Each structure stands twice: as C-alpha cells, then as structure tokens.
Amino acid sequence: MPVSPALALVGFIGLCLLVGAVGGSMTARSIHHWYLTLHAPPGTPSNWVFAPVWTALYVMIGTAGWLVWKRIGASPALRLWGWQLAANALWAPAFFGLHSPALAMSVIIVMLLLIALTIRAFRPVQRTAAILLVPYCAWCLYAAYLNAGFLLLNHT
Secondary structure, three states: OOOOHHHHHHHHHHHHHHHHHHHHHHHHHHHOOOHHHOOOOOOOOOHHHHHHHHHHHHHHHHHHHHHHHHHHOOOHHHHHHHHHHHHHHHHHHHHHHOOOHHHHHHHHHHHHHHHHHHHHHHOOOOHHHHHHHHHHHHHHHHHHHHHHHHHHHOOO
C-alpha cells in the first residue's frame, strides 16, 4: 500500500521536529548551569531565539526531504538528507550533554559538509528542496562560528 503524500510530509517534518525536541531537552538541562559559566563569543543571541529559529528550520528541512522523496523516492540524495539530520542530532549531545565544544565543533564541520552535499544532490532533482536547505546551511555556519567562539574562549 503506497504512503499518502500528506502523511509522508507529516512524517518527514515530525522526524525533524523530534530531532529538535531531543536536542532541546539536552540543551535545557545545561542552559541554566554549565552554559552560563561559559564566556560567549560576540554576536551570541539571547537563548529564546534558538527555539523558534530551529523550529522553522526543521519544518523546512522536513519539507525539503519530502519534496525529494515525492519526486524520486528513496535515493542517494535522500540518504544524504538522512545523514545530515543524523549529524544534526549529534551536535546537542556533544556540546550540551558532554560539555564538549571541541567534539561539537567536529560534529558541526561534518554536518556542514553533509548539508552542502545534500543541497548539491537536491538541486537537480527538486530545486525548491535545495533552496529550502540554504537558510539551514547559513544558520549552521553561524552556529559553527558560535561553537568555535565558545571553544576558543573557554579552552582550558
């Protein structure tokens, strides 16, 4: 029995939001204790900014994956999408769970590479899907700057 496109869209977005919720719960445990002891790099936004930005990005990431799935189904491009989402899921546990900006920096570098490869793979298949991932890539570049700042300013 084929999956309904509407149900698949809910699944793609739901998976992304689940990744965000797990990361958010990891963040919430450290944000009021360990994180407050860190020296923040210039340009660090208020904590309240992250939840709405990531929520919007996860909806866009899920929609992008769904658009490619709808066009060509399971494919190498969609596998890349899954790998970048897996890397995304590892960042919060590395940074907030293990209190390791160094490990998180390694994760975000891999994540950025996978996002770029996903955009490149999506472009010939579904241009809109590729475009939906550009703000995500930009935000992750900013997050990499912040991560590097935390690493350099708090390296002991």
